[in-house]
Amino acid sequence: MIPAIEVRGLRKAFGKLEILRGIDLTVDDGEVLSVIGPSGSGKSTLARCICCLESIQAGEIRLHGERVDGGRLGSREISRLAGMIFQQFNLWPHLTALQNVCLAPLQVLGLPLEEARERGVTLLERVGLGDRLDARPGRLSGGQQQRVAIARALAMEPRIMLFDEPTSALDPELVGEVLEVIADLARSGMTMVIITHEMLFARDVSSRILFMDEGEVVEEGSPEVFFTAPTKARTRQFLQRMLSHIGQEIGKEPLR
Ligand SMILES: Nc1ncnc2c1ncn2[C@@H]1O[C@H](COP(=O)(O)OP(=O)(O)O)[C@@H](O)[C@H]1O
Ligand SMILES: [Mg+2]
Numbered sequence: 001m002i003p004a005i006e007v008r009g010l011r012k013a014f015g016k017l018e019i020l021r022g023i024d025l026t027v028d029d030g031e032v033l034s035v036i037g038p039s040g041s042g043k044s045t046l047a048r049c050i051c052c053l054e055s056i057q058a059g060e061i062r063l064h065g066e067r068v069d070g071g072r073l074g075s076r077e078i079s080r081l082a083g084m085i086f087q088q089f090n091l092w093p094h095l096t097a098l099q100n101v102c103l104a105p106l107q108v109l110g111l112p113l114e115e116a117r118e119r120g121v122t123l124l125e126r127v128g129l130g131d132r133l134d135a136r137p138g139r140l141s142g143g144q145q146q147r148v149a150i151a152r153a154l155a156m157e158p159r160i161m162l163f164d165e166p167t168s169a170l171d172p173e174l175v176g177e178v179l180e181v182i183a184d185l186a187r188s189g190m191t192m193v194i195i196t197h198e199m200l201f202a203r204d205v206s207s208r209i210l211f212m213d214e215g216e217v218v219e220e221g222s223p224e225v226f227f228t229a230p231t232k233a234r235t236r237q238f239l240q241r242m243l244s245h246i247g248q249e250i251g252k253e254p255l256r
Contacts, residue, residue, distance in 0.1 A: 002065040004029045004160050004191040005050060010059035012045055019045050021215040023059070027160075027193060032186045034202035034223075035195045037212035038238060043195045046212070047162045050193070051084045064159060076108055082160040083153030087168045089145040091137040091152070097124060097144075098133040101152045109156070116155075123151035127181045143174030147181055154185075161185065163194045199242050203227050211235045227251065 005027035012020040019042045027033050035043050048054045050061060052068050061069040063081040073081075091100050101120040105111045111119070124130055127147040137145050146166060153161060163182060167175040179201050186192055186205045196202050202209060203223045210220040211230075219226070219235045228251035230236050239250050 001029065003027060003062075004031070004064055005193070006060075006062040006065075007046075007050065008060045010046070010049060010061065011057045012042075012049055012054060013057050019215050020049070020056075023215075023217055025210070025217065027191060029064075029191055030189045031207045032190075032192045032194065032205055033208050033210055034206040035193060035210050035212060036197070036199070036202060036238070036242075037218075041212045042215040043212055044164050047084065047164050047193065047195060051082050051162060052078045053084075079104070079108065079156045080158060082162060083156055083158035084162045085146070085149055085153055085164065085166050087165045089137070089142070089149040089169075091145055091148055093137050096134045096136055097129060097140065097148045097151075100137070100148055101155050104152070105155050119155055120151070123154050124148070126154075126184075127151045128177070141174055142170045143177045146170065146178045150178075150181055150185075160191045160193070163192065163196070165195055165197065167196070167198060197242065199227075199239075199246065199248075211238065213238070 003026045005025065007023055007025040010020050010023040011018065023046060037043055045054065049056055052073065056069050060067060068078060068081065095103065098120045101123055102116040105116040105119060106113065121133065124133055127150055129144060129147055132140060132144060140148065166182065167178050170178065179198065182194065183205050194202065206223050208220060209223055209226040211218045213234050219230060219232045230239055230250065236250060243249055
């Protein structure tokens with residue numbers, strides 16, 4: 001089977017500073033991969049490279065078998081392959097929720113108005129915002145705005161979704177509603193890469209966890225093995241720190 005995402009020998013530098021030092025990564029169709037790691041380890045850069053938002057110095061990136069690095073594809077093709085959700089929602093403030101979701105299908109895919117509208121309504125209902133179609137972002141909570149952003153990405157019908165710390169900008173009480181939407185997508189069989197600091201969430205929704213540090217993949221494995229018996233010292237150290245914040249320990253009690 002052709003993997004959904006295949007990254008080989010990816011190197012990325014900003015000037016002289018090498019940020020990604022030879023990343024190899026495979027994500028199968030329908031897999032949910034969570035990427036964790038300290039701030040500055042290169043997680044966002046990796047996601048941006050996969051979505052072709054960055055040029056790269058070496059290596060190859062394939063999405064569903066198609067080579068996408070090196071400016072081979074235009075933004076339209078890329079947006080059909082992979083949708084990306086950022087920490088900041090980046091909605092158009094002057095457009096309603098529905099208009100935000102319909103804009104790219106209308107302008108990029110050239111869908112007829114009625115069809116774009118129907119797609120937008122269905123997606124906003126799916127993320128629990130069927131009653132806020134006409135609200136502008138300023139009238140929506142952060143959690144609602146992020147759900148609109150997810151609906152907007154889905155409106156392009158991408159084959160892969162990448163989430164870069166989708167709940168990091170949210171007040172704690174709004175995190176759950178966004179994670180629930182992402183979990184729902186995961187259950188639907190969508191191929192996803194999720195960069196997150198939400199350890200319990202990562203454990204529950206992922207088929208695989210990958211730990212990055214200093215521009216390298218340090219360790220990866222199933223959530224069960226990863227959270228109970230990480231093999232590398234750097235992984236243990238990071239996990240211990242992250243889990244102690246939420247009153248948990250590696251492999252001690254069930255992470256509930
Ligand atoms: N556009 C850029 N120009 C220069 N340095 C950058 C740029 N983007 C990221 N970096 C640097 O790359 C490193 C990794 O950043 P990033 O991928 O955002 O890490 P993470 O998402 O894991 O926190 C950091 O040291 C950051 O300062
Ligand atoms: Mg980041």
